[in-house]
Amino acid sequence: MLVVMNHKATPEEIEAVVAIIEERGYTARPIPGGDRVSIGILHNKGPVDPSLILGLPGVKEAISITRPYKLVSREFKNEDTIVQVGDVAIGNNHMTIIAGPCAIESETQALTIAKHVKRSGAQLFRGGAFKPRTSPYSFQGLGEKGLKILAKVREETGLPVVTEVMDFETFNIVEEYADIIQIGTRNMQNFSLLKRAGDAKKPIMLKRGMAATIDEWLMAAEYILEGGNPNVILCERGVRTFVNHSRNTLDLSAVPVVRKESHLPIIIDPSHAAGRRDQVIPLSRAAVAVAAHGLMVEVHHEPEKAMSDGAQSLYPHQFEMLCRQVESIFEVFQNGK
Ligand code: PEP
Numbered sequence: 001m002l003v004v005m006n007h008k009a010t011p012e013e014i015e016a017v018v019a020i021i022e023e024r025g026y027t028a029r030p031i032p033g034g035d036r037v038s039i040g041i042l043h044n045k046g047p048v049d050p051s052l053i054l055g056l057p058g059v060k061e062a063i064s065i066t067r068p069y070k071l072v073s074r075e076f077k078n079e080d081t082i083v084q085v086g087d088v089a090i091g092n093n094h095m096t097i098i099a100g101p102c103a104i105e106s107e108t109q110a111l112t113i114a115k116h117v118k119r120s121g122a123q124l125f126r127g128g129a130f131k132p133r134t135s136p137y138s139f140q141g142l143g144e145k146g147l148k149i150l151a152k153v154r155e156e157t158g159l160p161v162v163t164e165v166m167d168f169e170t171f172n173i174v175e176e177y178a179d180i181i182q183i184g185t186r187n188m189q190n191f192s193l194l195k196r197a198g199d200a201k202k203p204i205m206l207k208r209g210m211a212a213t214i215d216e217w218l219m220a221a222e223y224i225l226e227g228g229n230p231n232v233i234l235c236e237r238g239v240r241t242f243v244n245h246s247r248n249t250l251d252l253s254a255v256p257v258v259r260k261e262s263h264l265p266i267i268i269d270p271s272h273a274a275g276r277r278d279q280v281i282p283l284s285r286a287a288v289a290v291a292a293h294g295l296m297v298e299v300h301h302e303p304e305k306a307m308s309d310g311a312q313s314l315y316p317h318q319f320e321m322l323c324r325q326v327e328s329i330f331e332v333f334q335n336g337k
């Protein structure tokens with residue numbers, strides 16, 4: 001249930017409502033944003049009796065929540081969440097472009113790519129230091145050395161960095177270096193990792209599980225908000241289907257559905273969806289047309305030598321073309337109303 005207070009509700013009236021909710025053994029969670037205070041009721045086992053709340057001084061209405069997820073839903077918070085990372089605001093109806101290699105391979109590799117993508121218009125740099133690989137014989141990432149390279153990239157280019165956390169054990173160190181902590185598709189329902197992410201001081205990019213429904217994905221995000229971290233960015237990266245013309249199938253319909261259901265920003269990763277370079281630019285154009293808040297794209301200056309995901313990595317000149325094309329599409333849909 002969501003308790004909506006009057007515009008003019010006093011702090012004492014708000015506190016009194018919180019106290020009544022908590023006396024029942026529920027959790028009262030004030031919801032930020034908007035021109036009035038709302039208080040979400042969490043951890044109630046069944047429906048909350050509205051007569052408990054209605055009629056208290058300062059209370060405007062009590063709305064029952066119909067969705068299984070609460071804090072991530074528009075029913076709880078109607079205004080879009082904007083995740084601020086340095087000077088970059090994700091979710092404010094601008095296109096945020098994140099780009100970089102699949103994995104950090106060396107300082108020279110990372111810096112070379114970062115300079116290219118920055119020049120073309122990327123606002124954040126991506127690169128994995130801890131890599132979740134299907135085979136134990138594949139390159140597993142540089143680990144802490146990779147994180148140090150990411151810090152160097154940030155220092156030299158000014159770009160904030162996005163990198164993946166794979167497990168609970170390495171969470172602290174990833175949190176220390178990352179500007180945005182990525183939770184990958186294979187970990188979307190790693191509940192201990194999600195709970196730790198709820199306690200993190202940095203924003204979390206939560207990728208959709210490769211076989212997850214949107215409800216499951218939003219419930220995973222709910223763990224992070226429930227844990228106290230409101231800064232979550234959702235990332236659609238394709239789901240597993242029977243096709244073999246691409247690595248996954250990009251579910252573009254996730255964008256309008258998530259935007260309707262949730263206030264959290266949603267971005268598209270066309271690279272892992274396609275698995276092939278030639279599909280990345282067309283899918284990126286489509287992502288902008290369905291009003292995603294951003295893109296995350298893999299780019300490599302020597303993709304034929306890449307230690308992971310070379311086949312889907314764009315050459316820098318292709319990334320430059322992608323940025324120009326999505327800019328034009330953005331103009332049509334956002335400014336050409
Ligand atoms: C990645 O972005 O590097 C990655 C491993 O993605 P996903 O979890 O979507 O496979």
Ligand code: MN
Pocket residue numbers: 102103272298308309
């Ligand atoms: Mn990759």
